[in-house]
Amino acid sequence: MDNFVVEVKGVSKVYGKMIKTVALHELDLGFTTGSFNAIIGESGSGKSTLLNIIGTLDRPTKGEVIINGVSTRNLSKGRLADLRNETLGFVFQFHYLLPEFTALENVLMPYRIVNGKVDRKSQARAKEILNLVGLEKVENNLATNMSGGQQQRTAIARALMNQPKIILADEPTGNLDSQTTDSIYQLFRKINQERGTTFIIITHDRRVAEKADRIVEILDGRISLDIVK
Amino acid sequence: MKLAFDIALRFLKSSKGQTALIVLGIAIGVSVQIFIGSLITGLQKSLIDKTVGSASQITVSAKTDGDFILAPQAEIKTIKAANPDEIINLVAVTQGPAILKTADQSTTIILRGFDWDDAQGIYKIVDRMVNGELGTNENEVIIGTDLSENLNIRIGDSIEMIIPNGKAQQFLVTGFFDLQVKSLNKSWILTNENTVQAFLETGEGVSQIEMQVNDVFAADEVATAVEKRLNDDTLVVTNWKAENAALLSGLSGQTASSLMIQVFVLISVVLGIASVLAISVVQKSRQIGILKAMGMHNPKASLVFLFQGFLLGILGAFVGVGLGIGLSWSFATFVTNPDGSSLVPFYIDWIFIGISAGIAITASTMAALIPAIRVSQLDPMEVIKNG
Ligand SMILES: Nc1ncnc2c1ncn2[C@@H]1O[C@H](COP(=O)(O)OP(=O)(O)OP(=O)(O)O)[C@@H](O)[C@H]1O
Numbered sequence A: 001m002d003n004f005v006v007e008v009k010g011v012s013k014v015y016g017k018m019i020k021t022v023a024l025h026e027l028d029l030g031f032t033t034g035s036f037n038a039i040i041g042e043s044g045s046g047k048s049t050l051l052n053i054i055g056t057l058d059r060p061t062k063g064e065v066i067i068n069g070v071s072t073r074n075l076s077k078g079r080l081a082d083l084r085n086e087t088l089g090f091v092f093q094f095h096y097l098l099p100e101f102t103a104l105e106n107v108l109m110p111y112r113i114v115n116g117k118v119d120r121k122s123q124a125r126a127k128e129i130l131n132l133v134g135l136e137k138v139e140n141n142l143a144t145n146m147s148g149g150q151q152q153r154t155a156i157a158r159a160l161m162n163q164p165k166i167i168l169a170d171e172p173t174g175n176l177d178s179q180t181t182d183s184i185y186q187l188f189r190k191i192n193q194e195r196g197t198t199f200i201i202i203t204h205d206r207r208v209a210e211k212a213d214r215i216v217e218i219l220d221g222r223i224s225l226d227i228v229k
Numbered sequence B: 001m002k003l004a005f006d007i008a009l010r011f012l013k014s015s016k017g018q019t020a021l022i023v024l025g026i027a028i029g030v031s032v033q034i035f036i037g038s039l040i041t042g043l044q045k046s047l048i049d050k051t052v053g054s055a056s057q058i059t060v061s062a063k064t065d066g067d068f069i070l071a072p073q074a075e076i077k078t079i080k081a082a083n084p085d086e087i088i089n090l091v092a093v094t095q096g097p098a099i100l101k102t103a104d105q106s107t108t109i110i111l112r113g114f115d116w117d118d119a120q121g122i123y124k125i126v127d128r129m130v131n132g133e134l135g136t137n138e139n140e141v142i143i144g145t146d147l148s149e150n151l152n153i154r155i156g157d158s159i160e161m162i163i164p165n166g167k168a169q170q171f172l173v174t175g176f177f178d179l180q181v182k183s184l185n186k187s188w189i190l191t192n193e194n195t196v197q198a199f200l201e202t203g204e205g206v207s208q209i210e211m212q213v214n215d216v217f218a219a220d221e222v223a224t225a226v227e228k229r230l231n232d233d234t235l236v237v238t239n240w241k242a243e244n245a246a247l248l249s250g251l252s253g254q255t256a257s258s259l260m261i262q263v264f265v266l267i268s269v270v271l272g273i274a275s276v277l278a279i280s281v282v283q284k285s286r287q288i289g290i291l292k293a294m295g296m297h298n299p300k301a302s303l304v305f306l307f308q309g310f311l312l313g314i315l316g317a318f319v320g321v322g323l324g325i326g327l328s329w330s331f332a333t334f335v336t337n338p339d340g341s342s343l344v345p346f347y348i349d350w351i352f353i354g355i356s357a358g359i360a361i362t363a364s365t366m367a368a369l370i371p372a373i374r375v376s377q378l379d380p381m382e383v384i385k386n387g
């Protein structure tokens, strides 16, 4: 039990005031440090809602999320922002880069949010990560001047920049071809193994899910299946 | 700080058209302010200069008409001591009415005499000479251009003047002056001190002591100080402000209306910036959402927009100052009197320009306040959800 880096305790999420949509039903879920997890489920089942609550971007209606042993329930907006910056890395389904900045600058952004200025060491690390995702050739391209796959890989590099303990990815390869998809999952696996980073990935790709250590299936806001290999 | 500033700069650079539009808006506002401000100031300065620049601003004279100030040099010392920093160009003037007779005409004039060197301060006679020379010898006079034309008098002519007590004398005309005021050019005949004192039989006495002050608007205060210092019932002290009340109230009305125009220009500039920045918050909400999701704090996200307002203000003020000075200069250069001199002289008041620019920068930053508040209220979930 102590080993959970992310713990979801009795989390419910209800949308709407007049017409209530229950997106999550008192979910209990824990993810161990260094694990590689896939979340599957049909559209509208509550996957993104769960991930956003874990990522502290959204607050649960009931229950609490414990990250790294700290309950996020009573943290201020500023503390939550710091937690996201230091502990979590996000990869969204639509890459969400800052189009005004280059690939390298986008990767450095999480670092600059805490430290303001870029030093030589962080610059070197950003370049190293871009190498890792195979983008050294386009590191000075504006985000808008890259292909979809390159943008997605830049977003992954950005998620790795502050060496977070946890990476949350919502259909990170949803709109990429199968070859790029494969290479990105290989990259995730490599980081997971080399750095012990915990991955929680939403995917509707069964093939991808089967490569995970654990598959959690959500159905109508409840856990319908939880397979640990 | 640095990051917020860099992001602000990048946002502005990435939408160049929009940035240029706001900068132009601010610049036009600032330039209108500077143009109107320097136009009004220049206008007022030249008006005041024309009115009192070459005239006595404070005059000390005998209370009873026709009496003389008997010891002018001692009085001048006392007057000067009343406010040595302000009082300049003191000159003792001896004057009296006379009838000028030529062969076929006669006209009433005022004969004024003073030390040519002392009078240079107020009247700048040397520069106002159109023809001939100052009459430095006994019984030499200079007359105005209009008088010379009206009576067809030439340099070297001899003219006869008669004063009220019946005394008549011949004088030699040595030159013509143009004081740029027609009434003076028609009615004044100027001469040296000895000639006038001998003709009017005043001995050492003079009619009045005239002076100017460094700050023309302080003339009334200085006049009061002079009066106190002299402490003499037989003398009266007058100043130009007391005699030009209508002009002064006109000027202050003008200042007030120019201030009104400037305030409204400022308001429209602020509204313009605020609305464009508000639109840009909507345009950049995606970026702000991402930055917040990555852990940027609300105040810093707001700072990005305050910096944008600040940068736009600086840029707009800079362009506006250039535009405003250019506009004022063109107006002074191309809008001219029939004689080619500018209608309103080119006048730059750097303090006023600095204040205008400062107000524009402050106002632009303030205008960014509402967008900045909206930014801090933006929930990153909105962006993540809606793509
Ligand atoms: N802001 C909202 N207001 C009301 N209902 C919402 C809101 N956001 C999500 N929902 C509802 O909550 C449920 C879960 O949504 P969620 O986005 O988590 O689904 P998902 O599993 O991620 O689906 P997909 O695979 O299509 O992305 C859905 O029924 C959805 O309609």
Ligand SMILES: [Mg+2]
Pocket (backbone or CB within 6 Å): A047, A048, A049
């Ligand atoms: Mg989803």
